[in-house]
Amino acid sequence: MNPKVETLETENIKPVVSVLVDNSISTKFFNEEEQVTSILKEIKKNSNIQEKFNVELFSFGNTTKVLDSLSFSETQTNISQAIDAVAELNKDRINTTILISDGNQTKGNDYEYLTTKNKVYPIVIGDTTQYQDIQISQLNINNYSYIKNKFPVEALLYYQGKSTVNANFSITKDGRKVFSKTLQFSPSNPTQTVTISLVSNEKGLQYYRASISKISNEKNTKNNSKSFSVEVIDEQTKVLLLSSFLHPDLGAIKKSIESNKQRKVDITLINDKDINFSDYQFYVFYQPNSYFKKVFEKINSNYLLVSGTKTDWSFLNSQQLGGIQKQAINQPEEYSAIYNSSFLTFLQEDLGFNQFPPLRDKFGEIQLKKEGQTLLFQKYAGVETQQPLFTSIESNNQKFAVLFGEGIWKWRAASYSKEQSFESFDKFLGNVTQYLASNKKRKRLEVKAERLYPANAPITVSAFYVDKNYQFDNRASLQLKITNTATKEQKTLPFSLVNNSYQVSVEGLSSGDYSYQVSVANQNIKSYGKFKITDYQIEEQFTNANVKKLNSLALKTNGELFYKNNITELLKKLSDDTSFYTVQKSIIKKQNLIDWKWILFLAVGLLALEWFIRKYYGKI
Secondary structure (H helix, E strand, O other): OOOEEEEEEEEEEOOEEEEEEEOEHHHHHOOOHHHHHHHHHHHHHOHHHHHHOEEEEEEEOOOEEEOOOOOOOEOOOOHHHHHHHHHHHOOOOOEEEEEEEOOOOOOOOOHHHOOOOOEEEEEEOOOOOOOEEEEEEEEEEOOEEEOOOEEEEEEEEEEEOOOOEEEEEEEEEOOEEEEEEEEEEEOOEOEEEEEEEEEOOOOEEEEEEEEEOOOOOEOOOHHHEEEEEEEEEOOOEEEEEEEOOOOHHHHHHHHHHHOOOOEEEEEEEOOOOOOOHHHOOEEEEEOOOHHHHHHHHHOOOOEEEEEOOOOOHHHHHHHOHHHEEEEEEEEEEEEEEEEOOOOOOOOOOOOOHHHOOOEEEEEEEEEEOOOEEEEEEEEEOOEEEEEEEEEEEEEOOEEEEEEEOEOHHHHHHHHHHHHOOOHHHHHHHHHHHHHHHOOOOOOOEEEEOOOEEOOOOOEEEEEEEEOOOOOEOOOOOEEEEEEEOOOOOEEEEEOEEEOOEEEEEEOOOOOEEEEEEEEEOOOOOEEEEEEEEOOOOHHHOOOOOOHHHHHHHHHHOOOOOEEOOOHHHHHHHHHHOOOOOOEEEEEEEEEEOOOHHHHHHHHHHHHHHHHHHHHHOOOO
């Protein structure tokens, strides 16, 4: 018999007020650092707020973080992500949000149209005066062009003011003007779109600068210019995508590969007899069957093979392609991806492959009769295996890669859903294409860096180094030497080992042109490149706070807009608002009246004590 005792415990759960502080450069640009600090102090010292709410402080810029200290150095502002983050954090509690910001967002979804159940109370910081201003709001350009060809540049220009003004829009290269046009703006015609076609005369990376002239009484001229770059190439990689039927995967593969303008993809059905295979440097064979027999007899180049539920594995096994065999049965199976961080063929980061939808292929065991590298392993029926989902093989100066499954179009869609961009997934297929399309001997040192960086943006350079056997070498010592081409000032930094690559972050570089050299200690192996840091700072492109959007956000969430000089009114409103109340939560705990574990412990202790006493007095 062991009766149970019930105890009732109560817990008071206060409502939460989440204070979001804009930690971006724009706060410093408007000289509001002290004002923001003062607002925070006033919130912290208000006894009514502290008594009624649990106050949680956060800073936001590129991302949202628990407030530790304020630097006002974030290079982007994502207001929508910050509001969503605190709403999700306290979704099971009564909560509200105080937003301290100038309302100028540079990244993320438009916060004006957010759907949230929480009341949002914006506190406006920054200059609310409307100034006359003209700016380049956006530049649309192609990143690549071909030698002696024309490439388009589209400039979107915006004017804010009450009078009619004239301004000159121009584009320069190396200080030489290559385009100029005078435009007229007025309150009734505040926007202009200028489309230009420029000729690419020089091969390689070319930098340009677009500018709009200053108008009278203009306060902010930092948004009057933007730099852009174009890589001019003199040849193009042509890819043949061959299939016996139409499938959504074909379009996804074509779009991903052609996201790099150096590549062109032709989709052709196998029954087309007018295929000139010599026109292509790389091939994608989609779900081959016996109709591909003559094609495989002609091809002696690198290729990517994609299998699926309509693949004829009996035919492929007879062809001995790359030493790949699959004992397939006519039963479809879904395979999820497991990323292999030890993959060494080329540098490929994890895109969250394990979160992508599964691919479909015929069920069966895969055998690799030649040595290869597997980037993705198969997972099916919840079981992780060592069977390849994506693998690469090199044999007799020929390269192959195989994706065992159809439905890659879903991966591209999932990547976009996750990041609101196809860029990461397109880079993945771009890396595959670059590896397979090149017949050059593999380099032991590969370096990746952007070619154009905005001012104050983080500069990260990554490197991939292998030994003489082309195995990743984590013992190497790599150095980055950066040289300012104008001042000849140099900066040398060591790389750090991060998973299966080397990385270095560079800070404190002023705007200008730079060349860099990556070298391996005690090895005569070096890689060279260049990049440009522009003086364009997106957080300094605004002339005033965006009161209109902040007020719209407040009204939509049943909150209210406040200015920095009436914080006391905001705090009183929150204190008096009866919709924010403390919830009392009762918890009934059941506990055994007799705790057998303690009784057993006590009994063992007493018996041990008795034995020790008897032993001491010689009774045993």
